[in-house]
Amino acid sequence: MASISDCSVYLPVWKIKREEIANHTGMPSMGGEKSVAHWDEDSITMAVEAAKRLKGNFDAVLFASTSSPFRIKQSASFVASALDLENAFTMDFSNSFRASTNALITANELVDSGKFERVLVVSADSIPTKPGSIYEQLYGDGAVALAVEKNGAAKIIGYHSAYQPLPGSWMLKDEFLSYDMRLDAIFGYASSIQRSAMSLLGKLGMSPMDFDRIIASAPDPKSYEGLVKAVGAKPEEFFFKRTGILGTAHPLFLLASQLEKTGRILLGGYGEGADVIAIEVSEPIQTNIGRMLESRKEMSYSDYLYNKGFIANRDAPDRPPITKLWREEKSVIRFYGMKCKKCGTVSYPISRRCVECGADDFEEVKLGERGRIYTFTIDYLVSPGNYVGDGAHPHCVAVVDLERGGRVLFEVTDTLTDFKGTECDAEVERTFRLLFEKNGFRYYGWKARPAR
């Protein structure tokens, strides 16, 4: 069996109080708050943000999401390229809230077989929900990344997976999430998890008493609490009040929250059946979950609607052809610049000649993560990501001098309409985002955000 050696989570910088949603929609509040992606974040960008904190190489990338931006186009390959992986087996897991635990089980097999050394399991979700619906309050946005390899502090000691023919939750293309929660709650959830868990415990020759903590994703927080109490155990934090249910990323988020403590964990992933995985944490794994939870800002419901695309003009004019994106992949996605061998200048993007001295002798260099704003502006003629001539939203850009050299013009993101702190000499960091969408294609690249 394999182990989890490292873990990183990503939560968008924005969150909204359910009370704020309730005040505007008139629907009862479920209390607490939920995590909300900025308009230029989707499951690909959040996956990159979570994964880029994990150092070292990966020879496989398993991406799990129910909200992949493309219907035909792999997300894992995008993630691999943004992480600047040289060669990797890439694979998408989708269509089920169980996708992330499916991916973790697969990673375990890939490593256990001896064919792969270090597998990245990364799961992200940003599920589209209708304003005023119950799902709007249930689901939040976020991502989790795990490094799976032979040796690590959290060992996978066993798993069992079984499907159940239930309608589950469903969403046809371009629709919003819907399902019959009663069916899931009454017939689906508890029985699925219990069935997989009993099979697993049988295989391992263990009982629920042998586990320190039981965590399992669920259609709602009450179903989880009921499940755990039924076997006489104490429910752990489900994060409903702080992040909302992060779609298929939720089981891995719950796991991340338990990796900082040693002990035996039973992890359940639910979705038309259940995956149950037994994990033993021998040494605590430091995660960034606390920092992610703490470094967030509250947004209003109108900003929420803007972020989710209900009020915004996202019609970008004609932009560079896709062939250009393909040629520029090393600069735009992998974020390499050039270092002149004659004058030593580091510049962006890679070009045939040095921008300072014109020499054509250079090496390609990976540019830094952080930098300082040299100058900036807030543009009211251009909307973020497009140029409609009648801005729907002001757009902040900054000239940033990166650590270790290189100067880049970035869009400053995560700002909404609050540009405080965007000033000369302010510290910013790179973040992978959607640049714009045009002709049915999403163009990704790097932006800057206030250091988090």
Next chain:
Amino acid sequence: MEVAIIGCGVTKFGHIWDKDHDDLLVEAVTEALRDANLELKDIEAVWCGTFYPSTGISGNVFSDSLKFFGKPISRVENYCATGMDNVRNACFAVASGAYDIVIAAGVEKLMDAGSRGLPPIEGIFSVGMPVVSAPAMFAMAANRAFKEWGWNREDLALVAVKNHYNGARHPKAHFRKEVTVEEVLKAPMVAYPLGVYDCSAVSDGAAAVVLTRPEIARKLGCDYAVIKAIGMAVETMHPWHRPSESFLSFPATVKAAKMAYKIAGIENPRKQLDFGIVHDCFTITELINYQDMQLCKMGEGAKLIRDGVTAIDGDFPINPDGGLKSFGHPIGASGVRMIAELAKQVLGKAEGLQVKDAEAGFAHNLGGPYSVATVAIVSKP
């Protein structure tokens, strides 16, 4: 090089909804020919500058407007410096002796582009580069200047107030209205820290000049002004990716100015010239231009405007015509109009806006993300 300006024509600049680019060109060219006392058939070649709406129709922009067929016409495009680069090309053709009498004309119908600000230029930049509007490009210079030198929005506002004062007295200016510092500061934001009154107007218009060599001008018995030098330089279109870029000076201007000053034998422009026209696309641009044109030291641009040095009755008047700020900036036409304004001033024909004892002055045209600049020196014969 000495080239004589023997005829000038400038249309009214502004929101000219009822006229097409060919109407404007015909008006400007007709006025320039009348001024030179010549006919269209006397013209041997034409350079026509235009940037946006007429792109794609090349030399036909001019030929089909004037029904001027069977002769050489080149279309020139060089961002907002299109107009003066157009004059530069025509000058060299005349100075070389290839042609005796030519026209340099410029036209722009920005109102047809249908947007706030300038229409976008699409598809040629890196995919990863954010789109930046024209005011945003210059706003980045302003924010750095604020940081570096302690300049502020009031300093910028003084530029708008001065240029609107002059423009209010020019019959062909787009905005013929004075403004106060308070009005400028209160105007809606366009690209922080530039508000509406920090920006030049988006306008329609056309301008034309008839050029020849001085000996021919004398033979024709025309009043004429002399273009003594034109300098021009092109820098990077990605100043934001060049680590040495200060955003406090526009290298294209510095180099174009040095070139023109050298050709004209000017070591101290404040002493050897009497006035200037600078490309005030935005208020911050005018202050930085003062420095780049060597009218003062780095960081002292704001002091010049505060002290009234560049007012029409100041020690070195800048933009006595009202500048792009109140005149408007139909791209292809602006640089040509600047040359016409210089000629008018040195010939003492700038009624109501005449700079006292104006014998020689410069004009400066800047384009793109400060990447293209042209500087011309014009004097009495």
